[in-house]
Each structure stands twice: as structure tokens, then as C-alpha cells.
Amino acid sequence: MFRRLIESLEVLGPLTSGEREAVESLGAVSRPFAPGAELVAEGDAPAHCRLLLEGQAFRHRTLADGRRQIMSFHTPGDMIDLEGLFLPMDHGLTALTAGEVLHLPHARLLDLMDSHPRVGRRFWTMTLKDAAIFREWILNIGRRTAYVRIAHLFCEVVVRLQRAGLVDNGRCAFPITQQHLSDATGLSAVHTNRTLQALRGEGLLSLRGGELVVLDWPGLQAAGEFDSSYLHLRESAA
Amino acid sequence: MFRRLIESLEVLGPLTSGEREAVESLGAVSRPFAPGAELVAEGDAPAHCRLLLEGQAFRHRTLADGRRQIMSFHTPGDMIDLEGLFLPMDHGLTALTAGEVLHLPHARLLDLMDSHPRVGRRFWTMTLKDAAIFREWILNIGRRTAYVRIAHLFCEVVVRLQRAGLVDNGRCAFPITQQHLSDATGLSAVHTNRTLQALRGEGLLSLRGGELVVLDWPGLQAAGEFDSSYLHLRESAA
DNA sequence: CGAACAGTTGATCAGGATCAACTCGAGTGG
DNA sequence: CCACTCGAGTTGATCCTGATCAACTGTTCG
Numbered sequence: 152m153f154r155r156l157i158e159s160l161e162v163l164g165p166l167t168s169g170e171r172e173a174v175e176s177l178g179a180v181s182r183p184f185a186p187g188a189e190l191v192a193e194g195d196a197p198a199h200c201r202l203l204l205e206g207q208a209f210r211h212r213t214l215a216d217g218r219r220q221i222m223s224f225h226t227p228g229d230m231i232d233l234e235g236l237f238l239p240m241d242h243g244l245t246a247l248t249a250g251e252v253l254h255l256p257h258a259r260l261l262d263l264m265d266s267h268p269r270v271g272r273r274f275w276t277m278t279l280k281d282a283a284i285f286r287e288w289i290l291n292i293g294r295r296t297a298y299v300r301i302a303h304l305f306c307e308v309v310v311r312l313q314r315a316g317l318v319d320n321g322r323c324a325f326p327i328t329q330q331h332l333s334d335a336t337g338l339s340a341v342h343t344n345r346t347l348q349a350l351r352g353e354g355l356l357s358l359r360g361g362e363l364v365v366l367d368w369p370g371l372q373a374a375g376e377f378d379s380s381y382l383h384l385r386e387s388a389a
Numbered sequence: 390m391f392r393r394l395i396e397s398l399e400v401l402g403p404l405t406s407g408e409r410e411a412v413e414s415l416g417a418v419s420r421p422f423a424p425g426a427e428l429v430a431e432g433d434a435p436a437h438c439r440l441l442l443e444g445q446a447f448r449h450r451t452l453a454d455g456r457r458q459i460m461s462f463h464t465p466g467d468m469i470d471l472e473g474l475f476l477p478m479d480h481g482l483t484a485l486t487a488g489e490v491l492h493l494p495h496a497r498l499l500d501l502m503d504s505h506p507r508v509g510r511r512f513w514t515m516t517l518k519d520a521a522i523f524r525e526w527i528l529n530i531g532r533r534t535a536y537v538r539i540a541h542l543f544c545e546v547v548v549r550l551q552r553a554g555l556v557d558n559g560r561c562a563f564p565i566t567q568q569h570l571s572d573a574t575g576l577s578a579v580h581t582n583r584t585l586q587a588l589r590g591e592g593l594l595s596l597r598g599g600e601l602v603v604l605d606w607p608g609l610q611a612a613g614e615f616d617s618s619y620l621h622l623r624e625s626a627a
Numbered sequence: 628c629g630a631a632c633a634g635t636t637g638a639t640c641a642g643g644a645t646c647a648a649c650t651c652g653a654g655t656g657g
Numbered sequence: 658c659c660a661c662t663c664g665a666g667t668t669g670a671t672c673c674t675g676a677t678c679a680a681c682t683g684t685t686c687g
Contacts, residue, residue, distance in 0.1 A: 163475075210524075212524070212528055214528075214532060214614070218532045219532075220527060220528040220531045220532045222524045222527050222528070234517045234520065234521070237401075237510065237513070237514045237517055238514070238517055238518070238521065238621050239621075241521055241524070241525075241618060241619045241621075242524060261510075264506065265506040268502065268503040268506065268509070271506070271509065272475065272499075275475070275513045275516070276475045276476065278513070278516065278517060278520065279472045279475055279476055279516060280476070281520060282472065282516065282519060282520040282523055283472070283476065283479055285520055285523035285524055285527060286448075286450070286460045286479070286480060286523055287479075288527050289458060289460050289523060289526050289527055289530060290450055290452075290458040290460070292527060292530050292531045292575065293458045293530045293574070293575030294452060294456045294457075294458045294575060296642075296643095297642075297643070328664085328665060328666090329665075329666065329667095330665080336531070337530065337531030337532060338643075338644090339643065339644050339645075340665095340666090341643085341644075341645075341646095341667090341668090342642085342643050342644070344666065344667065344668090345643090345667090345668090346643095347666095348667085376452070380479060381479045383476050383477075383479075534674075534675095535674075535675070566632090566633060566634090567633075567634070568633080576675070576676090577675065577676050577677075578633095578634090579635090579636090579675085579676075579677075579678095580674085580675050580676070582634065582635065582636090583635090583636090583675090584675095586635085
């Protein structure tokens with residue numbers, strides 16, 4: 152049950168057996184969810200953090216008039232509301248697929264991190280990596296064209312799904328609608344549709360029936376001006 | 390010297406005298422900087438964190454062809470490269486004004502946080518608030534028009550400068566060029582110029598000679614669709 | 628006095644938004 | 658089993674926000 156979490160924590164280097172045991176003895180409850188389920192609502196002040204065990208989810212905020220902005224996508228192994236440990240949620244999290252989350256009580260988490268500072272740092276680092284991704288999105292939306300922007304987003308998603316072991320020969324489940332894509336890139340649905348056709352036309356990818364297939368990975372990276380270093384995939388530190 | 394830092398840490402509630410002393414005994418060196426100075430370069434892996442004691446700075450990344458995106462502005466009391474504690478810097482920090490930073494060695498910081506977990510959480514929370522601001526910028530750039538976007542940015546800056554005690558009767562030092570403004574909002578310099586004229590024309594603000602004057606605060610907030618809750622100005626937690 | 632840079636203006640262009648209609652497939656209910 | 662609905666995707670036509678290009682002003686500073 153804690154495999155995903157331990158793996159995420161150990162990206163920065165192995166934990167001691169004591170640390171691993173401490174993590175595994177967090178009183179945790181696993182909960183299934185359905186596609187479209189609201190995992191965390193805007194304004195919530197949750198009493199536990201959620202670890203995404205299986206499935207995909209996204210972070211978003213909606214304006215009064217209905218315009219929506221997606222701020223990140225999440226894959227298994229991600230803590231999706233760690234910030235809720237200290238701040239009320241200023242955005243929501245919604246399930247993209249069916250899946251499962253593990254609920255980790257705040258009190259237990261805080262105790263764990265107090266007694267195992269190194270583990271605390273790993274959790275902190277997770278939120279720092281999320282922040283790095285937010286910054287990349289600011290750049291992506293602020294300074295790149297629709298074509299590059301969408302390609303870049305797909306690159307990121309594929310790399311992160313790959314890291315979670317969910318890409319098989321360029322194919323992965325990624326059941327977003329074009330509306331989701333628009334809301335993530337700050338574009339209109341119509342223009343997203345046309346830009347997607349261009350990407351398909353270049354033979355870079357296919358997206359049908361909830362399945363994303365990368366047909367030309369170098370080409371897609373080039374189209375997205377993608378450099379994965381902001382994902383900090385294998386940093387050593389602390 | 391540590392007044393700013395203690396204040397920032399105590400936004401979430403007072404520290405104990407022991408915690409305060411521990412913070413104040415961090416071996417810290419203060420360094421002045423000039424306007425335009427590069428405080429942290431992209432790619433750096435610094436050995437200490439910087440606390441902005443005085444002056445303003447901004448976080449940014451530059452693409453190969455020269456397009457630049459500013460990701461945040463910073464005011465006194467901000468830790469500007471806390472993420473450097475665990476990750477190499479994937480962006481740079483540049484001074485907007487003259488000022489002063491305090492260098493806090495990583496090793497000492499980590500020791501402090503290990504022995505005083507509550508203080509560690511406060512630092513962590515600082516980075517979480519930064520992340521909340523990044524998310525707001527994603528929304529701002531992705532889903533708002535130029536006019537609203539720029540007004541929103543000014544609202545944020547004013548609120549943060551106010552919190553740092555740097556706003557006097559709606560007036561504050563904010564020496565950005567229109568190019569900076571464009572790079573922060575993802576707009577062209579020309580369009581930024583025209584949009585600024587519109588904001589001035591509505592009698593909302595004035596920006597001249599490095600001084601920002603808010604002439605109509607309710608009007609500016611309305612123009613920027615601004616709701617400060619994402620800044621988490623007075624959260625109680627942990 | 629003359630760079631050099633920030634700001635301003637006008638003219639034109641284009642990327643992407645908007646509006647509207649239509650297709651298609653998957654349910655769903657009669 | 659078929660008609661209906663509904664959501665997602667697609668297409669065309671038009672509009673407009675904001676980009677681009679270029680020239681010019683004003684100020685500061687060496």
C-alpha cells in the first residue's frame with residue numbers, strides 16, 4: 152500500500168529501514184474514487200493528506216463566470232494536497248480516471264516528520280517540485296504559442312506517467328477531453344482542437360479514446376521545446 | 390538584522406523565545422546589492438539561502454531566443470531561494486532595486502530545522518505560499534485579459550508591499566519598466582503600454598519614476614478581479 | 628553633445644477567440 | 658431494437674485582442 156509513497160520519497164536516495172517503517176506505520180486508509188470525483192474542494196481545510204495510489208487527477212480553480220484553469224496533473228505516487236497540511240485549499244482537485252487515494256492524517260504526518268526530519272524534508276521537497284512545475288507552466292502559458300504549449304504539456308505528462316511506470320511503448324492512458332486541455336493551456340476549445348490536429352498531422356502523437364500515443368518522441372520534444380530538467384527527476388540532496 | 394525573518398516566521402503565530410534565539414543565532418552574513426544585480430543565477434546550486442532584508446527582486450526564466458518570463462516579485466522578509474536548499478535553481482533572481490540580502494548557510498538552516506521542527510514547518514509554509522502565488526499567476530495569465538491581468542498584478546504587489554510596511558498612503562516604490570511588466574504578464578511591451586494607459590485613464594493608478602501610486606483601491610481591485618485569499622496573509626496552522 | 632534606454636504612438640498583421648452548425652458515438656429509455 | 662439525447666469532437670466564418678514593426682519623444686547620464 153505504501154509502495155508508491157516510499158518510491159516517491161526515495162527518489163532523493165534511500166530511506167533507512169527505521170524511516171521506512173515509520174512511514175509504513177502511518178495510520179492510513181485507502182479510498183477508491185470514480186472518474187470526475189471531486190477529491191478535494193476549493194476552500195477545504197482537510198484533516199489528512201492524500202496520496203494518489205492509482206489513477207490520475209488534476210488541480211484547478213474556477214472563476215465566477217465559469218472559466219476554469221487547470222494548474223497541474225497528477226499521477227500515482229503524488230501527494231496531491233500536502234499544502235493542506237498548513238494552508239486551506241485555495242483550489243480543488245478532481246479525478247480524471249477511477250483510482251484510489253490513501254488518506255494520511257495530518258497529526259500522524261506531523262509527528263512522523265518531527266521524529267524523522269529527513270523524511271520531513273522529502274515531503275517538503277515534493278511540494279518544491281510541484282512549485283517548479285507551476286513555474287514552468289507560467290512560462291509555458293505566458294510565453295509559448297498554442298502549438299508549442301500543447302506539445303510541451305504532453306511531454307510533461309508522458310514523462311511523469313513514465314516515471315510512474317504507466318507508459319508502455321509510448322502508449323498511456325490519459326483520458327482528458329479537449330476542454331481539459333484548453334483549461335490547462337489557457338486556450339479556447341476550438342483552437343485546442345485545431346492545434347491538436349496540427350500535432351497529429353505532424354505525426355507526433357495520437358489521442359483517442361482516452362489513450363495518448365506518442366508516435367515521435369524526439370519530434371514531440373522539439374515541438375514542445377521541452378527540457379525535463381524542471382521536473383527534477385533524479386536530484387540528489389539533503 | 391533578523392527582524393524581517395522573525396516577522397515572516399511569526400505570521401503563523403508567535404515563536405517561543407527558544408525558537409527565536411535559535412533563528413537569531415544562525416550564522417548569517419548580510420550583503421548589499423545594486424539594482425539589476427543577479428542575486429541567484431539559473432543553474433546555481435547555492436550553499437546558503439537568501440533572506441531579502443531590504444529592496445525588491447524578481448524570479449524569472451529566459452528562453453533561448455530571449456523571451457523572458459517573470460514568475461514572481463519579492464519584498465523584504467521573503468526567503469527568495471529556499472528551494473535551493475533541496476533542488477538546483479531552475480530559474481534566476483534579479484534585483485529590482487538596491488537592497489540587502491542575508492545569507493543563511495544551508496547546513497545551519499538544516500540543523501536549526503531538525504532541532505526545531507516547528508520552525509522548519511514555518512519555512513516550509515513560506516514555500517507553500519509562494520506556490521499558491523504561482524498557481525494564481527497561472528490562472529491570471531491563462532484566463533484573464535490584459536487589462537484584468539495587469540490590474541491583478543498591481544493589486545498583488547501593493548498588498549505584499551503593504552504587508553512589508555512599504556506602502557504609504559497608496560504610494561510605494563516599484564521601479565519596474567514596462568518590459569518587466571510585460572514579462573510578468575506574458576504580454577508584449579507595446580500592448581502593456583496601452584493597457585497601462587487605460588488603467589491610468591480610469592484613474593486607478595499612476596506609475597512614474599519608479600513610484601506606484603494607487604489612486605482608487607476599490608476600483609483597482611475590481612478591475613483586477615482581485616481576491617487576496619490566495620496570499621494566505623494571516624493563516625493560523627501547525 | 629550624444630548615446631542609450633524607457634516610453635509612446637500609429638499602422639498593420641495574426642494568433643487565437645467566438646459563434647454557430649454539424650457529426651459521431653455511447654448511452655438510455657420506450 | 659430503434660429513437661432520442663447528450664457530450665465530445667470537428668468545421669467554417671468572422672471578429673478582436675494583442676503581436677509586430679517602425680518611427681519618434683523624452684530623459685538620463687557619461
